[in-house]
Amino acid sequence: MRDKGKWLDDAGARTRAIRAGIERTHEGEHGEPIFTSSSFVFDSAEDAAARFSGDQAGNVYSRYTNPTVRSFEERLASLEMGEAAVATASGMSAILALCMTHLRAGDHVLCSQDVFGATVGLFQNTLMKFGVEVSFVPLTEVDAWRDAARSSTRLLFLETPSNPLNAVADLPALANISRDIGALLAVDNCFCTPVLQKPLALGADIVTHSATKYLDGQGRVLGGAVVGARTLIEPIVAFNRSCGPTMSAFNAWVMLKGLETLELRMQAHCDNASRLAQWLQTRAELAAVHYCGLAEHPGHELASRQQAGYGGVLAFELKGGREAAWRFINQTQMMSLTANLGDTKTTIVHPASTTHGRLSVAQREAAGISEGLVRIAVGLENFEDLQSDCERGFAGA
């Protein structure tokens, strides 16, 4: 029998992405198995009672624990450098489970203005009904966060870099504020993934994920996760057990395999996006290119300090407004016209009329979402083909 050893604890991130959290069955399979079982059997009535009471470790029912889901949780926690992770059905249910667990009526949340649209809806429409108040603050203005804090503030929630303009939050500074006021700092790390940014190491208490994006990375299934200290994650596991927004074993298996290539994919997304941003900067048709990897971007210095790369999402503004933006999109042929991101396939979208379409004109202006803005979530195709597709977009402009 070969000794398992303790090498995994000291292993590099790419190794842990491939080898952490493996649970082999007695069949000796090499690839990770998918445990597609809703419930688990016990050897005796005594075992059943012990398993239910928690005196005996082990699986009971897949809403509680599932071996494939646990493998994904362990692997992701290892990559985020967190003690524990809990997987959820989607990115939104990760944020919901976090809030339902760690907030109560009367609590106040500080949320950055430019978070994912459904996150705004979750705070503004759903949690408001349960007596949780929210204030939206500008992501990059550290003093505004401190000024907006109340004695009832329990959670600071943000995404960095922001979608689609790549505004970058000063995570250590915001961690200081959350510590001073006794609140939790939660970071939606969807855009960077642990390959490019480890919010827990920068002072955050909690990381949330839409695993639907880069963790799967191939646009196949929905999933989410919350990562952090065991004392913060265990109550979320309890919430999931009784309320049910758990991840399916199949989706966990897809995510588990996605993590194995995450570092290589993220590096390739970053390379393609950097090259595209630099080339777009030379185009006379554009009024601006928003990518935090560009030296001119206001978040560049901060991103260079707290990120290991600048990510795969960029945006640019066509001088001709909505008409030019729609013409550009309609003239491209390869890029997928869809609002998703974090896929091997490059996607293109007009934020003002889609992802940010529900905002008022004033809100959009305040958020910097102009009519000429186009977002590209750069995939892994050959750079030259991306460039050619953009050339088609520019034709006749």
Ligand SMILES: *Cc1c(COP(=O)(O)O)cnc(C)c1O
């Ligand atoms: C997509 C997304 C979400 C929501 O995730 P789902 O898996 O679609 O529920 C949350 N945050 C960010 C930044 C996202 O891009």
